[in-house]
Amino acid sequence: MNFSIDHKNPLPLHLQAENLLRTIIKDPQYAEGKFLPNEVQLAKQLAISRSTLRQALNKLVYEGLLIRKKGIGTKVAEPAISSKSKNWLSFTQEMTARGISIKNFELHVTWTIPDETVANFFDISMTKKVLKLERLRGKAEGPFVYFISYFHPRVGLTGDEDFKRPLYDILETDHMVTATLSKEEISAKAADKFIAAKLEVEPGTPLLVRKRFVYDQGERPIEYNIGYYRSDSFVYTVESRRE
Missing domain, CATH: 1.10.10.10 (Winged helix-like DNA-binding domain superfamily/Winged helix DNA-binding domain)
Incomplete structure (x- = not known):
């Protein structure tokens, strides 16, 4: 060829x-x-x-x-079975659409050395630090999801942003970066001690793990996101139409 x-x-x-x-x-x-x-x-x-x-x-x-x-x-790769959803929404938009008011219980911003998976996704050296954003979020009665996001250095985030604002509004308004494409992986995992403590469940409790790979208008990677959801508080629904 x-x-x-x-x-x-x-x-x-x-x-x-x-x-x-x-x-x-x-x-x-x-x-x-x-x-x-x-x-x-x-x-x-x-x-x-x-x-x-x-x-x-x-x-x-x-x-x-x-x-x-x-x-x-x-x-x-060998063919795999997967489900896809179009017209993705940010977490805040999803919850707003469901009429759920979201509370931030914890918010941590650090600069960190990426592991191999994150570095490969961003196509950067493992020696180059990236911004890491961790957020514990949920309803007034308690948290149900722990998010960990890593951002490509190209995006321009400094860590001084007000991350109580919607994330993609910050990227678009403050840094002229528009998130236009999201690809997701859904899996199940037993809660380790760290995540169990955050989500107020027993270690070993089944969790829904949702990975998001977010790209800008030029389809360049901008965010690697992992969300750990309490399985008793969140249901992921996929709607597919046969054509």
């Missing part, structure tokens, strides 16, 4: 690379488990930087279409 992109095309290079990768993974030889060409080789062939190519690769990795194995390579 001949790999190439049009450098005269006004479409950003990372989006052209992403579209090309989507075509490549449909090819039978790759769909059946063959590894993709290595990053150095493919970036050179496309005449783009490795960071541009990696941005496209990361997008497909987090969509679950590709699997990257460090030191080995990248290949097409």
Whole structure:
């Protein structure tokens, strides 16, 4: 298969690379488990930087279409069953739509070294600090969700913002960053001692874990968010329409 992109095309290079990768993974030889060409080789062939190519690769990795194995390579993931919801809302918007008044019980802002998962999502070095926002939220009677958010340094957050304001309003109004795309993963997990204490449940209690990968208008990653929900206080509903 001949790999190439049009450098005269006004479409950003990372989006052209992403579209090309989507075509490549449909090819039978790759769909059946063959590894993709290595990053150095493919970036050179496309005449783009490795960071541009990696941005496209990361997008497909987090969509679950590709699997990257460090030191080995990248290949097409086996098909998985998933549910998708369109027209995503922020947590505040979700609760407002349900007529629920939300209270902030705790709010912590720190600068931290990201772990490998967060660094890979942002495509940054693990030595570069990122802003970490932790919030314990719920209804007047008590908390039911503990959020941990990490933000790409490119966003420009300083940590001095008033995070009692809606988060995406802060990004858009104060930093000219518009969150336009969210991808989610839902799973179950037993509460460890730290989360159990925050949510006022016994360690080992089943929790709903909701990961959000948020992108800006250029489909660049801006936020990695994990929410730990009390399973007795929150139900996640997916509405799908067959076409």
